[in-house]
Amino acid sequence: MIPPDDLAIETRGLNLWYGSFQALRNVNLRIRRGIITALIGPSGCGKTTLLRCFNRINERDPNVRTTGEVRILGHEIHGPHVALEELRRHVGMVFQRPNPLPLSVYENVVFGLRVHCSAGALTRDELDAAVESALTEVGLWRDLRDRLDRRATDLQLEQQQKLCIARLLPLKPELILMDEPCSALDVEGTHAIEELMFSLRERYTIVIVTHNMAQARRASDECVFMLLGELVEHRRTADLFLAPSDPRTAEYIEGRYG
Amino acid sequence: MGLLIRLCGISAILFVMGILLFIVREAAPVVVSGRVSLVQFLTRPEWFPTSEVHRRYGALAMIAGTFSVTGLAMLMAVPFGLGAALYLSEFCPPRPKEVLKIVMELLAAIPSVVWGFIGLTVLSRIIVTLTGAPVGVNMLNGALVLALMSVPIIVSIAEDALKAVPDSYREAALALGATRWQVTWRVLLPAARHGLLAAVLLGVGRGVGETMAVLMTTGHAVQMPRSVLDSVRTLTANIAAELGEAPAGSDHYRVLFLTGVLLMVITLAINVTADLIVRGVKRS
Numbered sequence A: 001m002i003p004p005d006d007l008a009i010e011t012r013g014l015n016l017w018y019g020s021f022q023a024l025r026n027v028n029l030r031i032r033r034g035i036i037t038a039l040i041g042p043s044g045c046g047k048t049t050l051l052r053c054f055n056r057i058n059e060r061d062p063n064v065r066t067t068g069e070v071r072i073l074g075h076e077i078h079g080p081h082v083a084l085e086e087l088r089r090h091v092g093m094v095f096q097r098p099n100p101l102p103l104s105v106y107e108n109v110v111f112g113l114r115v116h117c118s119a120g121a122l123t124r125d126e127l128d129a130a131v132e133s134a135l136t137e138v139g140l141w142r143d144l145r146d147r148l149d150r151r152a153t154d155l156q157l158e159q160q161q162k163l164c165i166a167r168l169l170p171l172k173p174e175l176i177l178m179d180e181p182c183s184a185l186d187v188e189g190t191h192a193i194e195e196l197m198f199s200l201r202e203r204y205t206i207v208i209v210t211h212n213m214a215q216a217r218r219a220s221d222e223c224v225f226m227l228l229g230e231l232v233e234h235r236r237t238a239d240l241f242l243a244p245s246d247p248r249t250a251e252y253i254e255g256r257y258g
Numbered sequence B: 001m002g003l004l005i006r007l008c009g010i011s012a013i014l015f016v017m018g019i020l021l022f023i024v025r026e027a028a029p030v031v032v033s034g035r036v037s038l039v040q041f042l043t044r045p046e047w048f049p050t051s052e053v054h055r056r057y058g059a060l061a062m063i064a065g066t067f068s069v070t071g072l073a074m075l076m077a078v079p080f081g082l083g084a085a086l087y088l089s090e091f092c093p094p095r096p097k098e099v100l101k102i103v104m105e106l107l108a109a110i111p112s113v114v115w116g117f118i119g120l121t122v123l124s125r126i127i128v129t130l131t132g133a134p135v136g137v138n139m140l141n142g143a144l145v146l147a148l149m150s151v152p153i154i155v156s157i158a159e160d161a162l163k164a165v166p167d168s169y170r171e172a173a174l175a176l177g178a179t180r181w182q183v184t185w186r187v188l189l190p191a192a193r194h195g196l197l198a199a200v201l202l203g204v205g206r207g208v209g210e211t212m213a214v215l216m217t218t219g220h221a222v223q224m225p226r227s228v229l230d231s232v233r234t235l236t237a238n239i240a241a242e243l244g245e246a247p248a249g250s251d252h253y254r255v256l257f258l259t260g261v262l263l264m265v266i267t268l269a270i271n272v273t274a275d276l277i278v279r280g281v282k283r284s
Helices: A047-053 A084-090 A105-116 A124-137 A157-166 A187-200 A213-219 A237-242 A247-253 B002-032 B038-043 B060-091 B094-109 B112-131 B139-163 B167-175 B180-191 B193-209 B212-217 B235-242 B251-283
Strands: A007-018 A021-032 A036-040 A064-072 A091-094 A175-179 A205-209 A222-227 A230-236
Touching: A007 A047, A007 A205, A021 A047, A021 A064, A021 A205, A021 A222, A021 A230, A036 A047, A036 A213, A047 A175, A047 A205, A047 A222, A084 A091, A084 A105, A091 A157, A105 A124, A105 A157, A105 B180, A124 A157, A157 A187, A187 A205, A187 A213, A213 A237, A222 A237, A222 A247, A230 A237, A230 A247, A237 A247, B002 B251, B038 B060, B038 B251, B060 B094, B060 B139, B060 B180, B060 B193, B060 B235, B094 B139, B112 B139, B112 B212, B139 B193, B139 B212, B167 B180, B180 B193, B193 B251, B212 B235, B235 B251
Parallel strands: A036 A205, A036 A222, A091 A175, A175 A205
Antiparallel strands: A007 A021, A007 A064, A222 A230
């Protein structure tokens, strides 16, 4: 058992419906703090849906209905007193397609600070420092330090995706959710993002959805296999790939379906 | 068959060129002959086209009328129209949205003479009661009617502009913890600004070109307006009212065509600007 203090995410009896279609079935999951956990499974198995429960972003769709509990760092996130804005400040998200805002590089990085702090609370120096440290952390500072006023949407895809990670950092999130963050990138871009994930591990808890099993194997500490909205198996990545305990997992990682 | 289709396609160009050529040809002699000075036409407010002794063709009062009525109308229609577009595209649940859009289209389909009616009977009485103005047909009345008429155009184009903002921007900002209002102010409005500006300009173009409704609601007095309760006359209303009375080929007749040229230049400039702005969006 994981001691409660080490738990980043815990779900109990989580169900989710899109209209009448049930996309998650009784998911009970415990994700450990400070490691990289990969969610894998064939398309439509509910892994992205599950990820989008953790910052409640899937409630944008009015057809979505959920039951069950989701606890982030011990706090139930569906309670009436929960402020979505605060939740999302602590749980950052990186999307499949890089989606920098149509603003300058600088404004992208400080966007989170601007929406969470009142207008006069931040000095120019603080903002500058936040930009430098966030961009340094994702390895963009050297390339972009002289081009901070460039439109972020004009950057290369790999830079865009790094920027999308960088803009989470000034908010000091506890968790970073990544929804197939490399699927729009080439081999080098994928490698760069994976390196970045390693460098962020421990300071942040990372949950990554991927359909790329090689990536899950390379880049995660623990692995969760899902099928048809159910959680099938959750173990250390090395164990899951070497000796899956469930025959469905074995078939999937052998490439029989998916 | 191919030729026929091509003819249909380029007919718009032929019509525009033809109309422009026609009104310029009708207007030109009075300027070329020096009987009416273009400078006087544009800068003098005296309009006495039928006077025996003191004939003057100064359109400034009516240029001022057109721009004051349109300007006042836009002061009301732009915030209202952009607000409605924002509500429709960002805040309204899907079902009421469909209803609202249909009603908005109905609003756009009301003939301008009917709007004129409403201004003449309903609005004018309200204005007299509320403001104590001597007459209810004045700049304010015309501007209110024009505002109501331009709102549907502004709403529909502004809503298209907002709808064209990729949803990934909204999701990105929401996932960073922005509220819906912050998403609107910090992301959507800047991202859609070109389209929104085009919406406003097309609303202005509608206002400048509108004739019947303003003819019926502005009071038709040629004077430099000093207050919103003054009666004014617009360029369009002047043409509509006087062309029937002006003997064909007379100076008066030709000056009215000159007014038409002026109107075309104004609306063309507005439309081309709007078009360039929209095109600017597509390129970026």
